[in-house]
Amino acid sequence: MITFKLNGREVQGEEGQYLLEVARKYGVEIPTLCYHEALEPAGMCRLCTVEVHDGRRTRFVTACNYPIWEGMEVFTDTEEVQKGRKLIVELLLARCPDVPVLKELAKTYGIEAPRFRKDADDCILCGLCVRICERMGNGAISLTGRGVEMRVDTPFHVQTDVCLGCGACASVCPTGHIRLEDITRHRVAPIPSEYDMGLTGRKPIYVPYAQAIPNAPAIDRSRCIHFKTGGCRICADFCGVDAIDHAQEDEIIELDVGAVILAPGFKPFDPSKYETYGYARHPNVITAMEFERILSASGPTMGHLVRPSDHRAPKKIAWLQCVGSRDINRCDNGYCSAVCCMYAIKEAVIAKEHAGSDLDCAVFFMDMRTHGKDFERYYEDAREKHGVRFIRSRVHTIDPAEDGAGLVIPYATDDGEVVREDFDLVVLSVGLETPEEVKGLAGKLGIALTEGGFCETKSFEPVRTSREGIYVCGAFQGPKDIPQSVIEASSAAAEAGALLSVARNTLTKEEEIPPERNISGEPPRIGVFVCNCGINISGVVDVPAVRDYAATLPYVTYVTDNLYTCSQDTQDAMAKVIREEGLNRVVVAACTPKTHEPLFQETLVSAGLNKYLFEMTNIRNQDSWVHKDDPGLATEKAKDLVRMAVAKVALMEPLEESELEVDQKALVIGGGVSGMTCARSLSAQGYEVSLVERSGELGGQALGLYRTWKGEDVRREVSRLAEAVKSDERIRVYLDAELSRVEGFVGNFKTTVLSRGEETVLEHGVAVIATGATEYRPEEYLYGEDPRVVTHLELDGRFMEGDPSLKDLKTAVFIQCVGSREAERPYCSRVCCTHSMESALHLKELNPEMNVFILYR
Numbered sequence: 001m002i003t004f005k006l007n008g009r010e011v012q013g014e015e016g017q018y019l020l021e022v023a024r025k026y027g028v029e030i031p032t033l034c035y036h037e038a039l040e041p042a043g044m045c046r047l048c049t050v051e052v053h054d055g056r057r058t059r060f061v062t063a064c065n066y067p068i069w070e071g072m073e074v075f076t077d078t079e080e081v082q083k084g085r086k087l088i089v090e091l092l093l094a095r096c097p098d099v100p101v102l103k104e105l106a107k108t109y110g111i112e113a114p115r116f117r118k119d120a121d122d123c124i125l126c127g128l129c130v131r132i133c134e135r136m137g138n139g140a141i142s143l144t145g146r147g148v149e150m151r152v153d154t155p156f157h158v159q160t161d162v163c164l165g166c167g168a169c170a171s172v173c174p175t176g177h178i179r180l181e182d183i184t185r186h187r188v189a190p191i192p193s194e195y196d197m198g199l200t201g202r203k204p205i206y207v208p209y210a211q212a213i214p215n216a217p218a219i220d221r222s223r224c225i226h227f228k229t230g231g232c233r234i235c236a237d238f239c240g241v242d243a244i245d246h247a248q249e250d251e252i253i254e255l256d257v258g259a260v261i262l263a264p265g266f267k268p269f270d271p272s273k274y275e276t277y278g279y280a281r282h283p284n285v286i287t288a289m290e291f292e293r294i295l296s297a298s299g300p301t302m303g304h305l306v307r308p309s310d311h312r313a314p315k316k317i318a319w320l321q322c323v324g325s326r327d328i329n330r331c332d333n334g335y336c337s338a339v340c341c342m343y344a345i346k347e348a349v350i351a352k353e354h355a356g357s358d359l360d361c362a363v364f365f366m367d368m369r370t371h372g373k374d375f376e377r378y379y380e381d382a383r384e385k386h387g388v389r390f391i392r393s394r395v396h397t398i399d400p401a402e403d404g405a406g407l408v409i410p411y412a413t414d415d416g417e418v419v420r421e422d423f424d425l426v427v428l429s430v431g432l433e434t435p436e437e438v439k440g441l442a443g444k445l446g447i448a449l450t451e452g453g454f455c456e457t458k459s460f461e462p463v464r465t466s467r468e469g470i471y472v473c474g475a476f477q478g479p480k481d482i483p484q485s486v487i488e489a490s491s492a493a494a495e496a497g498a499l500l501s502v503a504r505n506t507l508t509k510e511e512e513i514p515p516e517r518n519i520s521g522e523p524p525r526i527g528v529f530v531c532n533c534g535i536n537i538s539g540v541v542d543v544p545a546v547r548d549y550a551a552t553l554p555y556v557t558y559v560t561d562n563l564y565t566c567s568q569d570t571q572d573a574m575a576k577v578i579r580e581e582g583l584n585r586v587v588v589a590a591c592t593p594k595t596h597e598p599l600f601q602e603t604l605v606s607a608g609l610n611k612y613l614f615e616m617t618n619i620r621n622q623d624s625w626v627h628k629d630d631p632g633l634a635t636e637k638a639k640d641l642v643r644m645a646v647a648k649v650a651l652m653e654p655l656e657e658s659e660l661e662v663d664q665k666a667l668v669i670g671g672g673v674s675g676m677t678c679a680r681s682l683s684a685q686g687y688e689v690s691l692v693e694r695s696g697e698l699g700g701q702a703l704g705l706y707r708t709w710k711g712e713d714v715r716r717e718v719s720r721l722a723e724a725v726k727s728d729e730r731i732r733v734y735l736d737a738e739l740s741r742v743e744g745f746v747g748n749f750k751t752t753v754l755s756r757g758e759e760t761v762l763e764h765g766v767a768v769i770a771t772g773a774t775e776y777r778p779e780e781y782l783y784g785e786d787p788r789v790v791t792h793l794e795l796d797g798r799f800m801e802g803d804p805s806l807k808d809l810k811t812a813v814f815i816q817c818v819g820s821r822e823a824e825r826p827y828c829s830r831v832c833c834t835h836s837m838e839s840a841l842h843l844k845e846l847n848p849e850m851n852v853f854i855l856y857r
Helices: 019-025 079-095 100-108 128-135 168-172 234-238 288-295 340-355 375-384 436-445 482-499 543-550 568-581 593-606 620-624 631-650 673-684 700-704 714-726 792-801 804-808 832-846
Strands: 002-006 009-013 049-053 058-062 073-075 142-144 151-153 260-262 285-287 316-323 360-365 389-392 407-412 418-423 425-430 470-472 526-531 556-562 585-590 614-618 665-669 688-692 731-734 737-745 748-755 758-764 766-769 811-815 851-855
Touching: 009 019, 049 079, 058 079, 079 100, 128 168, 260 436, 260 482, 285 288, 288 340, 288 425, 316 340, 316 418, 340 360, 340 375, 340 425, 407 425, 470 482, 482 673, 526 543, 526 568, 526 631, 543 556, 543 585, 543 631, 556 568, 568 593, 585 593, 585 631, 593 614, 614 620, 614 631, 620 631, 665 673, 665 758, 673 688, 673 700, 673 714, 673 731, 688 737, 688 748, 700 714, 700 792, 714 731, 748 766, 792 832, 804 832, 811 832, 832 851
Parallel strands: 002 073, 260 470, 285 425, 316 360, 316 425, 360 389, 526 556, 526 585, 585 614, 665 688, 665 766, 688 731, 811 851
Antiparallel strands: 002 009, 049 058, 049 073, 142 151, 407 418, 737 748, 748 758
């Protein structure tokens, strides 16, 4: 190491280091305009001039490219140094009077106006752009001319093909002089960010998104300059742990597995195929996924609702449904994508919450399909409480408005009138498609696909593909939303688990948990972590104020705030802080402990703390969400909640957990299709099952169904399933049975079952409720008064009986949503529409001359 004095202080640096590097290491600021860590210093701006004493004389040198030597003495802020820097800034300001960075330096050095004649340039000839271009392995620009004629230019002063348009020169230019369009003939465009749906750019080396797992950068080979020219490698120079290896190649890894689960997801439909919508031509026509990113706190506008063209807040937004779905004319996607109606409703509601009730939101639809738990209620709330307009019309064309920024939608109303309405922003509710590479994967695996490109499955085996041992879940099985995908994922995992049950635990490794720290006798050392939760919390609560307040509370020794405290990188940082700061209690002010408390408790355990030395306070659900109209009140309440949590956690002591044996048996209540399927799955995984059915036979409501929409015989499939259950040695069936008493707790239940006059006490660790539903018996439409008015199941019964009178019917009418989507039952029953279609087609099979009508909402 080399030792020398810096402003009278003894410092050290490594041989070969320059003076500026060492000064910055010790916190001594030396101004510079031409220095960049990635480049060999040149000392061109001379703003980093300092005094160097060697014991005999004083010299003025540029710190950026002056190597350190033993015993030297350096002064960075003497009167002579300040005079020299002031003169340099004054000369540069005269040359480039409108450059912001020079104006700031002029203020620093007390220069009100330069004494020299002003030019109108904005290049200070620092040479950074030229040197970085050479580092890129390109050399498209250089310093040309001499004296006052010197400038940065291309050969022959024309746009060049040599420039790759990487933008490195523009990124290092301190004055903003470099404009790529003056240098290159190529089209200049940022690399579109996949996470932000192309609304923003990204670098060739980037982290895919903030909560990526693993949270590590990736290099885009197709964009990286090193892979194009062999130059650059700046990222490798900056990486302190030598993690970047440009020579790394893909490797083939062979895995020996007993089952495969396919969950490759989907791709959003590309609406550029709809030329009349103007997507990709008009910036204010966007997809729903792009709108999601605009609404997101981590998105390109940080959650501020603005339109892309001019970043102004829109006053009117339109959503167009079924773009890329239910359309065999323009895209050959004849299926419903299942998610678009609900995400459009959700986006309209959230948009009004962001922008206020004055925002006009209109959804243009063919049919609103709200077939999910509480979805219909949400739809009604959007219309009645939030004022979202729903217009039944399929829009053909979007026209640009006369101002060039707005949009005009012509559409036909219910009475046939054509209306033209202006909007500021149009959101295309795009459907789901199977990516081509996934179709290729299906071909390699030898599994069958449907006409729409999704995985082919059977109604009674919805996650089994056409090949044994390969299962499917999520949107590749068929378009579906998140709740259905989660359910299906569990089902596929259960199927794979059943197949591999004989190999269970053969490869299991115990998690290595660090020993728990003994905090007995230690005074409380509390760490407080306040979460922004995107804008869910910080959009209302003043999070920095809450953080600073927490720092004043008794026993609090560490405080911080995070964008998402639940993200993996924050969890790792939290564990590190607990160890390094010696924290013995932790408070997290974030969202609901119902979902996130176990996550943070695991983090404490990984850091060697007892997981019960933790308290979580909910400043989202109980504060920012309920006080969104009064940020001041919400902030004060958040402080109170944090103060209470800190006071509570200070009194907490470590607790020990006792382990209890879990009864390895299951109780399934309900002997319908779901109950029997569940019992078989549990049995196949090696568990004993008690199946309780209230009626005298297995099958439930499915016994009354004729066939599925695919033509499968329901009774035959149910009978096959029931026989498999009855013959299973691990499943015990109780018919004509009801539960009379339930005792115990999770893992150890005792349930008394009364079956055909005999009581039996069942001991089990878990219970599955699969009691199903019953068909609504209407009191309207003359049901029960006229024998010609029947329900679905009654009609199916007549199909199965082969009722000959059905062939003689001249007209049949199906009335939809009877007993559904009304005040008493505000939900879609989901099965009725498809059931009506199947029944209608069967009636036409019986009598092709029959008139069949379906009346629907």
